[in-house]
């Protein structure tokens with residue numbers, strides 16, 4: 573297969589972690605006989621420095637021309653970087669928002685998996701972390717409260733602020749279809765999260781999700797209220813496979829889910845539209861505090877590349893080979909500094925960002 577990838581190394585640790593992800597992808601393509609080509613584009617602070625804007629139209633065209641986009645991270649230190657003295661539409665993050673919009677990326681996927689080797693980093697009770705968990709939060713990304721009309725007006729001598737939460741049937745249907753498709757590649761269970769006891773938008777959400785479920789008789793569907801879901805995530809995270817939810821609930825629940833893994837450098841993500849195209853990036857930021865030191869953990873980006881193979885190219889075996897390489901390297905005791913357990917350093921082998929990339933590439937096999 574030919575894989576045409578546009579890469580956005582970005583700012584801070586971005587270029588370091590994307591280099592390692594490419595190293596692993598190159599090995600996968602060698603082992604499984606695929607042709608991969610990359611084109612790098614600028615986005616974020618580096619684009620501001622080069623062109624005065626966080627994303628150029630040419631860069632958007634390059635992203636659209638690819639089969640998928642693999643990104644590192646963008647942005648700098650928000651207190652000290654001159655990029656944050658610019659007006660909001662010219663700051664680094666505006667580039668990412670513009671790209672998401674141009675590519676119509678409405679589905680955000682964030683897996684939260686507790687590696688047995690890293691379970692000491694999990695802040696939950698030992699009995700819960702011993703059971704482990706492996707879930708994927710599927711968040712609607714372009715509708716709901718964050719995109720509805722809003723206003724702040726003076727009414728009867730006091731300020732009144734209004735935000736509107738709007739969902740169209742078609743918006744709910746397309747994300748639900750995505751969630752059921754993804755569930756078929758996993759443990760075939762969807763828990764749809766809403767607030768249907770209060771909100772009309774949630775009642776419509778529930779109705780449309782149930783309609784979509786009829787086309788997936790092999791996937792089980794349950795509904796859960798969002799307040800209960802927030803509790804269940806810390807009480808019994810093992811019960812979740814695919815969690816399907818609207819924009820704001822997903823924003824909050826996906827952060828909660830990533831927090832209970834305890835390891836920010838391990839968390840991948842994907843944003844998809846209704847074609848096979850996707851944008852794949854780690855869940856963490858550009859970590860300007862450790863940029864250029866070759867100590868960043870590249871695993872979240874490497875796992876994002878695995879998601880790219882799985883969701884944009886349907887290359888499940890190849891994606892599995894990356895995920896098992898990660899497990900293998902952790903089992904062998906290799907750790908970047910962020911996942912090195914405090915007080916037990918001598919039991920592990922501390923490696924740099926590039927050494928971790930070498931180890932992962934080396935462990936890829938058919």
Ligand code: NAD
Nearest residue numbers: 645646647648649837856857858859860861862868869910
């Ligand atoms: P951050 O995620 O960059 O860093 C938080 C902490 O985690 C830091 O101590 C950092 O060193 C550490 N860390 C993060 N990733 C790591 C990795 N792979 N390996 C080892 N340690 C890692 O969050 P922040 O400091 O709040 O934000 C820094 C910049 O990143 C800001 O400009 C922010 O806007 C931007 N940001 C970008 C994205 C994105 O590109 N999608 C997402 C979040 C934040």
